[in-house]
Amino acid sequence: MNNNIKLSNRLLTAVSYLPNGANFADIGSDHAYLPCxxxxxxxxxxxxxxxxxxxxxxxxxxxxxKYHLDERVEVRLGDGLEVLQDNEVNQIVIAGMGGSLIKTILENGKSKLSRVxxxxxxxxxxxxxxRRWFYENDYILTHEAILDENDHIYEVLVANKVSDSNPYSKEFMEKELLFGPFLLKxxxxxxxxxWTLExxxxxxxxxxxxxxxxxxxxKIELFEKELAWMEEVVKDEKQHPE
Structure with a gap:
């Protein structure tokens, strides 16, 4: 396939989790490089x-x-998921923003997620x-990736509406929400x-x-607890009892 669009590694990682025949929305698409x-x-x-x-x-x-994709990629101007109609897409990609903003976009657009x-x-x-928003809204975390690109470390999270498994343990859930249950393993x-830098x-x-x-x-007590977790995870010891 003659595809001369160059995506960053973080975006290539994100799109690798889209299925063949994806019918998706890229929210905050910038120049639409990802969907193209x-x-x-x-x-x-x-x-x-x-x-x-x-x-x-x-x-x-x-x-x-430029890429003659007018029939297959449509760009819309609007805030977050308000650009979507109900039941319009099966997958959503939101990349390159802070976690708090991604959470807000998902929360404000919940009515558009029935088919996602x-x-x-x-x-x-x-x-x-x-991660917390996914858990509280019945999207099951299924994959996580972490990569270093241009001196910044990025995480990619994938959650499905339907999944057979819950990746969190009841006892260590707060720790797993912070570090990522798959990344922690x-x-x-x-x-x-x-986590050394953090x-x-x-x-x-x-x-x-x-x-x-x-x-x-x-708040100091809470942060000191998280600091102790960070000390644990950067060492080569087991994260929690078998």
Whole structure:
């Protein structure tokens, strides 16, 4: 397939979880490179590219036209999932935003998700927020990936509406929401690198909080608990009892 669109590794990882013949929406599509890449690679796929800003919306239209995909990729201007009609797509990709914003987009657009079988999210930060939203809204986390690109570590989360398994343990759920249940089991080099850096950052935050005129001891206690978890996961010991 003659596909000369170059996607970043984080986006290539995200689209690898789309099925053949995907009927999906890419929310916050920017120049529509992602949906055009997928549709050039898979002649049975079709997509809606959602963009909230006029400039990228116009750029997306130009990209779609350049690759002669006007019949299969439609760009729409609007905020989050409001660009979708009810029961219009089977998969959603939301990439390149903070976890808090992804959670807000999903929460505000819940009425558009009745037919959505799979959500692929690539939060730049705060993946825990996205995992928690999935769990609380009956989307089962099925895959996680972590990668380092251009000195930033990204996570990709995949959740299905229907799945046979729940990846979380009752006893360690809060820990698994923070680190990712699948990533926690694998403990890759990139995973350890991420949580070594996060440990350093949180350690500094706690020190600053302790020096405040009125320290928030409840929050400090919570952060110290998470700091201890981070110390655990960067070591080569087992995460929790068998």
């Amino acid at each position: 890449y997928v549709c050039l690679s898979d002649p049975t796929a079709k997509a809606i590219a959602g963009e909230v800003n006029k400039g990228p919306y116009e750029s997306a239209k130009a990209t779609i036209h 079988e799979r959500i692929i999210a690539q939060p730049n930060v705060d993946a825990r927020n996205v 694998k403990k890759s080099t990139v995973f350890k690198e991420k 440990h350093q950052k949180l350690d500094r935050v706690i020190a600053q909080m302790r020096n405040a005129s009125k320290p928030d001891y409840a």
